[in-house]
Amino acid sequence: MRTRVKICCIASPEEAALAEAHGADALGLVGAMPSGPGVVDDATIARIAAEVPPPVATFLLTSECSADSIARHVAGTGTTAVQIVSHIPPDESARLAALLPVTRRVQVIHVEDEAALDLIEAYAPHVHAFLLDSGRPSLAVPELGGTGRVHDWAVSADFVRRSPRPVFLAGGLTPDNVGQAIRMVRPYGLDLCSALRPEGRLDAGRLEAFMAAVRAADAARSV
Template structure:
């Protein structure tokens, strides 16, 4: 199976085009957050989303936490998918599925300990995918992504094994460690922000190296599975 690639923190149509040209399967558009890198305003998110060609997915990252507000945010920005970066109430997740039946919904799970595996049954009936990240949603100033920190991949691997939904892996990935991450966690996809940037800008050399590292990991996994 080919590991999908999501390039996050896209800040302009030019960055989106660069990510697509390098083989991204999805681009992440970060709206207002309590902390972290990459937020852009909703008008720019809508403008970038309109330029992303299918089958590449434009993904709105929203920090809204109730179904009505998330649905309104999607209506304003018109992405192909929405990534909910807070651990929202499962009832809100169910309501969102009713409000946005045609919009793919990705629930972020912040891996702080093995207890996150217990969240799978609450969310899985209402979402299309999970994304594992390294935020601290309960902190005084919540961090909801873009930390550049690696979490415990053993927990991530257990989450992937238990999940009935596809799982993306995020958190501190780069060209140097993504191969090991794929080998251990076996995610459906990987997600990266700071690891392909230099001085805040999307770096084509780092982007190419990351995409090549993912391809190499997939090739190695395919060969090992065939033995």
């Protein structure tokens, strides 16, 4: 099984092209957030999304919390997928499925403890995939991604085993630890941002090293 890779915090068509050239399966485009890196305006997101060729997917990261506002955000940017970074009410997730039946819908689960496992049943009927991250949505200024922190991979591995939907893993991934992450968690895909942007820009060398580490880990799994 090949582990998919989503490169997040894409800020320009040039960064999108760089990620595509290194084999990225999906690109993350970050809309307005209460905190965290990589935010770009909706016009830039729409411009990048329009230029990305299939089969590369474009993910809009939205902090909107209602089905109507999320659907409007997607309509205004033209991405092929939407990544919902807040733990929205499950009934809103169900409404969003009716509003956006074609758009791929990915629910972020912030893994603070084993309570994350309780959210599988609530969201799985309404989404196409999950993404496990290390945010803290309950803070006064919510952290909804881009923390660069590793969470408890034992919980994430249990989540993957229980989930009926594909699961992406995010949070503190680097070329040095991604092999362990793949072996331990066995996610469908990986997602990262800050480790590839040492000076606020996508770094080709770090991107190449990460993709090589993923390929090596996948090769080791197939032996």
